[in-house]
Amino acid sequence: MSEKDAPAADNKGDEDFEVVEPASKGAAEKIELLHVGVSPHLRAPETTTSIMGWVLLALVPLTIYGIYIGGLHAFAVVVSCIVGAVITEVVLQRLMHVPVTIADLSAVVTGLLLALTLPPRLPFWIAFIGGVVAISLGKQIFGGLGHNIFNPALVGRAVLFISWSSYMTTSYLINPKASVVNTATIKSINAVSSATPLFSIGLVRKGELSINAARYVKPLLFGNPWGCIGEVSAVLILLGLAILLIKRLVDWRIPVCFVGTVMLLSWIKGGNPVFYALAGGLLLGACFMATDYVTNPMTGWGKVIFAVGCGVVTFVLRFYSNMPEGVMFAILLMNGFTPLIDRYIQPRPVGYKARLQEKES
Amino acid sequence: MNKVAADKSIAPGPIPQEVVIPLSQHVGAPCDPTVKVGDRVMVGTRIGDSEAFVSAPIHSSVSGEVTAIAKRPHPSGEDSLAVVIKSDRLDTIDPAVKPQDAPDDLAPDDIRRLVRQGGIVGLGGAVFPTHVKLAPPADKPIDVVIINGAECEPYLTGDYRLMLERGEDILKGARLIQRAVGAERIAVGIEKSNPGAIEAMRKAAEPIGVEVVALPARYPQGAEKTLVKFVTGRQIPQGKLPLEVGAIVDNVGTAAAIYDAVYRGMPLVERTLTVAGDGVTEPANLRVRIGTIVEEVIEHAGGLVGNPGKVILGGPMMGVAQYTTLVPVTKATTGIIVLRKDTIVKEEPGHFVCIRCGRCVKNCPQNLLPFQIGAYADKGMWDWLDKLSVEDCMECGCCAYGCPTRNPLVQLMKVGKEGYIRKRSKMEALEKAREENKTEEDKSDE
Numbered sequence: 183m184s185e186k187d188a189p190a191a192d193n194k195g196d197e198d199f200e201v202v203e204p205a206s207k208g209a210a211e212k213i214e215l216l217h218v219g220v221s222p223h224l225r226a227p228e229t230t231t232s233i234m235g236w237v238l239l240a241l242v243p244l245t246i247y248g249i250y251i252g253g254l255h256a257f258a259v260v261v262s263c264i265v266g267a268v269i270t271e272v273v274l275q276r277l278m279h280v281p282v283t284i285a286d287l288s289a290v291v292t293g294l295l296l297a298l299t300l301p302p303r304l305p306f307w308i309a310f311i312g313g314v315v316a317i318s319l320g321k322q323i324f325g326g327l328g329h330n331i332f333n334p335a336l337v338g339r340a341v342l343f344i345s346w347s348s349y350m351t352t353s354y355l356i357n358p359k360a361s362v363v364n365t366a367t368i369k370s371i372n373a374v375s376s377a378t379p380l381f382s383i384g385l386v387r388k389g390e391l392s393i394n395a396a397r398y399v400k401p402l403l404f405g406n407p408w409g410c411i412g413e414v415s416a417v418l419i420l421l422g423l424a425i426l427l428i429k430r431l432v433d434w435r436i437p438v439c440f441v442g443t444v445m446l447l448s449w450i451k452g453g454n455p456v457f458y459a460l461a462g463g464l465l466l467g468a469c470f471m472a473t474d475y476v477t478n479p480m481t482g483w484g485k486v487i488f489a490v491g492c493g494v495v496t497f498v499l500r501f502y503s504n505m506p507e508g509v510m511f512a513i514l515l516m517n518g519f520t521p522l523i524d525r526y527i528q529p530r531p532v533g534y535k536a537r538l539q540e541k542e543s
Numbered sequence: 544m545n546k547v548a549a550d551k552s553i554a555p556g557p558i559p560q561e562v563v564i565p566l567s568q569h570v571g572a573p574c575d576p577t578v579k580v581g582d583r584v585m586v587g588t589r590i591g592d593s594e595a596f597v598s599a600p601i602h603s604s605v606s607g608e609v610t611a612i613a614k615r616p617h618p619s620g621e622d623s624l625a626v627v628i629k630s631d632r633l634d635t636i637d638p639a640v641k642p643q644d645a646p647d648d649l650a651p652d653d654i655r656r657l658v659r660q661g662g663i664v665g666l667g668g669a670v671f672p673t674h675v676k677l678a679p680p681a682d683k684p685i686d687v688v689i690i691n692g693a694e695c696e697p698y699l700t701g702d703y704r705l706m707l708e709r710g711e712d713i714l715k716g717a718r719l720i721q722r723a724v725g726a727e728r729i730a731v732g733i734e735k736s737n738p739g740a741i742e743a744m745r746k747a748a749e750p751i752g753v754e755v756v757a758l759p760a761r762y763p764q765g766a767e768k769t770l771v772k773f774v775t776g777r778q779i780p781q782g783k784l785p786l787e788v789g790a791i792v793d794n795v796g797t798a799a800a801i802y803d804a805v806y807r808g809m810p811l812v813e814r815t816l817t818v819a820g821d822g823v824t825e826p827a828n829l830r831v832r833i834g835t836i837v838e839e840v841i842e843h844a845g846g847l848v849g850n851p852g853k854v855i856l857g858g859p860m861m862g863v864a865q866y867t868t869l870v871p872v873t874k875a876t877t878g879i880i881v882l883r884k885d886t887i888v889k890e891e892p893g894h895f896v897c898i899r900c901g902r903c904v905k906n907c908p909q910n911l912l913p914f915q916i917g918a919y920a921d922k923g924m925w926d927w928l929d930k931l932s933v934e935d936c937m938e939c940g941c942c943a944y945g946c947p948t949r950n951p952l953v954q955l956m957k958v959g960k961e962g963y964i965r966k967r968s969k970m971e972a973l974e975k976a977r978e979e980n981k982t983e984e985d986k987s988d989e
Contacts, residue, residue, distance in 0.1 A: 216851060216865065216866055216867070217864065217887055217889060218866050220943075220951050220953050221855075221859075221863070221940050221943075221953055222861070222940030222944045223862065223864060223880070224697065224859045224888070225944055225946075225949065226944055226945045228945070228947045229948075230898055230947050233900070327896065327898060328897050475900045475901065476899050480901045480904050480912070480914070481904060529910040529911075529912070532772075532781075532909045532935070533779050533781040533783070533935070535778065536777075536779065537781040537783075
């Protein structure tokens, strides 16, 4: 049969099929076909959308407080990032003729996470470009959700950090308004520098300043105006982490090992471990970025190696580089190692040991 | 969880006017019919048998006339040869069905013979012929008999009720297994979540020196490997059977069936099953004759609630969804689960999308990497399955149950297994051919 004949044959098949169709509509409704599908026939209620929804919910308190402290500027940054990310996802998926998957909320999560790592006074168009880059270069270029090697939000931030580094390092709040923290502390710290606490500590290390790191601990916990939108309060980040842990959405190993490693190494180096845990993007990165499903290893020990690696790189960048902060590059670097870790750290199937013993004997 | 029929005692099932008894109800060679159309049969009359060692005879569950031997729908999804018997409603019992004179003093060979004659297969759902299990190779001594009362599947309560109502029969059946394989110890494993069954079995078991082990209530506790590990502490090597570590595992239903076959002489013509699910009016545990049409059993349980979406034979985790309710109950039917159209999970066609959340890895009782196997199977990369032990998958469904992107992981595991095994046997054949060629070349060189 030639190829031309094939469609005609198909049509004929359709006609045959019509004969057996019930004549009246009423009869059609009566015929109930059973579903057949592979086992298991029960499924857990969790879906990608519900997981992303919970992540968003866990970030809500932090975002609201960040906007409260950062003001309208911060709000514009958050909205620009999310809009940039979602629009890019729609446009790219349309162009590639694949189903548009913005309903799974993953683009919204990426946009929001990116916004939380940006300084509040960043021009909104830069934030928008960040969202576009995060989804295009961070996610869709690899094939969409689940295929990306690097955390999309951090890819977006890295591109902005390199392209507009002056904006990215100076767009912090000027004369931030006092919040939960008493004004005396703020004034005394402001007198030192209006940059981020980590930046100041960097100057201390270089011998240009002398301040007491312990003084920063309270504002870092409850209301830290010198930093990115998502760095305003460690307590709210931990609250978000608590939600994710209670819902069993993330593995405790990553935040614990990541932060623990940084604290231990900073303490050995003579720093205040609590300050180094709370300052900068460490908590936000360890709780919400490093725990990103797609870009960290699948097994428990793999996650430990990944997290400790992140901690070591963060420490090295913070203490031995020109940059005040190293969380972003630490996570991106370890993302690159994830496939390698997954390749070598694999669970032993049940009965593996017994089989080995049998082979020996 | 979902064990709604737990309080219902085992009731007699429907009295069928016609039974459809498939000739293939077990692992191994299908039976050949031993009756012709028009023959009169009685309850317990042998209607099918096979010469093969791994096979089990089939018996009539009603008395009446054979009206057809033809292909009929089978729960596996394919039509298969079945004996159709029209009942005369008298239920005359075959004269060959008679109790043994001294059932407690039988020799191991006699027990195996009676178990085979009784058509007994594993009633937990795997339907492996039991007499084969009872004949372990001489170099593999068995020291422990494990009676599996875990029944970890949701909804199913048939084994639980059997333990409450026929505890002593189960233990007598277990004793026969013990005698047949020469084991020292018998252990009955029951999930902690069934304290009633544990208590009832302890009462019956302790006076005669049988121990009852309380198992963690976690699916899939009833899987052989998990069970043997918990009860004996021994790990079954990959790809091997429990006899490798000196254990034999039989379901409580199987033990009761062995009792029936030896003490009462009655072959396996009926089985206990659970009818449940949100689509059934009266969830129940029923003693149903093999060959009864599923639709009649559902009617017997009060009929349907709302529109049925899925009718599953077996448990909801590993059972097979049927396309019609006109299939017969077989020896493998542990349950009939009806789920309503508005509550079922509908599989949607689509690509394999994995967000690498790791739930399947965490849930896998065999410590496999279902997401990785699924991805390779989806793309037909059989070579890559080599180091992932795909053959160890028991298709328990834990991976797919938790998957947030709803990947059909169990199906991909099955596809992977088949593809991998096919590929490997091809490679082996190639290797063999190469080997032979080489020797010929060598010879020609000489």
